[in-house]
Amino acid sequence: LTLRSRYARQEAFTGIGRQGQERLRGARVLLVGTGALGSALAENLVRGGVGHLTIVDRDVVEFGNLQRQFLFDEDDARLAHPKAVAAARRLSRLNSDVTIEAHVADVDRRNVAGFVRGQHLVLDGTDNLATRYVVNDACLGASVPWIYAAVVATHGLVLSVRPKVTPCLRCVLGDEPPPGLLPTCETEGILAPAVMAVAAVAATEALKLLVGREAALLPGLVRVDVWDGVLEVTDMQGQAPSCPACTQGLFEAREVNETELLCGSGVIQIASRGKQQPDLPTLASRLAAIGDVVSNEHLLRLRAKGAEITIFSDGRTLVRGARDGAEARGLVARYIGS
């Protein structure tokens, strides 16, 4: 099988062509979050022959993800595979030409610049606005284009952002709204076909950007609703970037949260901030007497008395079965020690 025959149908489309395919092969893309949208975006780009894909995700595969997160299977959920690792394994089987790099980490204001540096494009596969503003600001700072994509229930939004050329997320949505203001897939639910429709729009915008067809980009915010049959583009053509971040480099950055509720799972994350790295094998043998322990090279998961605690090798912790951050920290202190 030659490279040429592999991508023949994509090259035959005049919007891509042989030249576009070559550019795609030289492209480096960062995908932040590989849940539902991230799965679909990654699969499209990897099958399409992007050169280098870096995946960052902070979460672990669960059975409740399988309805819409197309890269994962029941083994991934049973064995508590980190999403980044499970996605990379699956993607490398789809196309061995693509170099895939996986990071099990939470993207925040402290580490985002390192992930964005050297990329040609950043894709949004996250499930929360806080991380999107972090990505938006880092991309403005590094002059890397990025594509915002969000989906909930049966509808979603897509926006391509070219720093200093088109309006950014802050220009369009204003300053970061406080947590809890907007609907999430936790409260509204989500249909898999809606994910596919939104990902289809975002992945097509990504292809345009990567092959240098900027003139073909949709001219503003795209709204999709698969239930009501909507594909609507708000024309912002010619509108200049206007927010203080775009025009003066001023960002109203929120503090990094110590604890945070992850979307769609009822799981609370406790940041690893300055903690020592845990000794997972020692912890695993100690905790085996207390409850049900699953561990692999990336993490350890304890289930005991209705609570579930997942501790990653970098010290970051996810807690299920707690009502709030304080209770989550209490559970960790009780079982793991602080």
Ligand SMILES: [Zn+2]
């Ligand atoms: Zn802006």
